[in-house]
Amino acid sequence: xxxxxxxxxxxxxxxxxxxxxxxxxxxxxxxxxxxxxxxxxxxxxxxxxxxxxxxxxxxxxxxxxxxxxxxxxxxxxxxxxxxxxxxxxxxxxxxxxxxxxxxxxxxxxxxxxxxxxxxxxxxxxxxxxxxxxxxxxxxxxxxxxxxxxxxxxxxxxxxxxxxxxxxxxxxxxxxxxxxxxxxxxxxxxxxxxxxxxxxxxxxxxxxxxxxxxxxxxxxxxxxxxxxxxxxxxxxxxxxxxxxxxxxxxxxxxxxxxxxxxxxxxxxxxxxxxxxxxxxxxxxxxxxxxxxxxxxx
Ligand code: SF4
Numbered sequence: 001x002x003x004x005x006x007x008x009x010x011x012x013x014x015x016x017x018x019x020x021x022x023x024x025x026x027x028x029x030x031x032x033x034x035x036x037x038x039x040x041x042x043x044x045x046x047x048x049x050x051x052x053x054x055x056x057x058x059x060x061x062x063x064x065x066x067x068x069x070x071x072x073x074x075x076x077x078x079x080x081x082x083x084x085x086x087x088x089x090x091x092x093x094x095x096x097x098x099x100x101x102x103x104x105x106x107x108x109x110x111x112x113x114x115x116x117x118x119x120x121x122x123x124x125x126x127x128x129x130x131x132x133x134x135x136x137x138x139x140x141x142x143x144x145x146x147x148x149x150x151x152x153x154x155x156x157x158x159x160x161x162x163x164x165x166x167x168x169x170x171x172x173x174x175x176x177x178x179x180x181x182x183x184x185x186x187x188x189x190x191x192x193x194x195x196x197x198x199x200x201x202x203x204x205x206x207x208x209x210x211x212x213x214x215x216x217x218x219x220x221x222x223x224x225x226x227x228x229x230x231x232x233x234x235x236x237x238x239x240x241x242x243x244x245x246x247x248x249x250x251x252x253x254x255x256x257x258x259x260x261x262x263x264x265x266x267x268x269x270x271x272x273x274x275x276x277x278x279x280x281x282x283x284x285x286x287x288x289x290x291x292x293x294x295x296x
């Protein structure tokens with residue numbers, strides 16, 4: 001039996017999914033705010049077809065309705081292997097209706113349109129991408145390996161191939177200095193890329209992430225909770241989606257929002273503005289409960 005290298009990460013919405021660890025670690029592994037995949041056993045590598053198929057065989061069950069291919073940026077795998085993997089997941093799990101994967105902007109843009117269409121035809125439904133920001137200065141500082149334009153292109157390329165996009169945005173990642181620009185540029189990027197899902201998270205500076213040292217030295221200043229909410233307000237107000245889910249229900253956030261855009265936009269923005277104007281702490285998630293580490 002092949003055991004998964006731990007710790008393994010997956011989006012919260014994939015909590016009940018069949019997890020297939022097709023790669024180990026992250027092919028990029030440079031983002032300054034990221035403390036994931038830093039253990040010695042998580043050095044990036046791709047599993048062989050034999051290993052991946054064995055994992056599928058050993059973990060399949062009719063109880064699964066969704067599958068998620070991990071680890072970080074598993075979309076880096078060659079298209080043929082990925083396509084065979086997705087097909088095998090469906091063959092072995094008759095009740096699975098959705099297969100998703102983590103991908104980064106560079107890997108998406110490196111795939112040809114035909115590659116992405118092949119993956120869509122095999123049954124790849126959605127790619128989770130960490131956008132983090134639409135501000136190029138911030139993206140460069142956090143070593144994301146992508147800029148705003150490329151991020152927009154990656155969203156369009158996936159959607160053109162018939163693959164849904166779920167993008168994560170990181171409130172606070174621009175620091176105090178870039179807070180407003182980060183928020184406005186992110187809203188503009190989201191509006192131009194028009195993802196199907198937007199998941200907002202709030203930055204938590206963790207030992208093990210390179211940004212921790214800059215935060216300790218004072219070079220990087222985290223916006224306070226009401227400034228983070230202001231970023232949320234700006235993004236909520238300035239983002240235009242054709243038909244998208246706009247969520248800030250991840251536990252790292254001070255204010256959980258679950259909205260469908262454009263339907264719920266007006267009331268969502270109104271709610272955020274009211275909470276900011278009252279400066280009411282009682283409407284916000286406490287620091288203890290928003291600390292991911294305390295909850296596991
Ligand atoms: S944030 Fe994602 S892409 Fe960046 S280093 Fe961490 S796992 Fe890799």
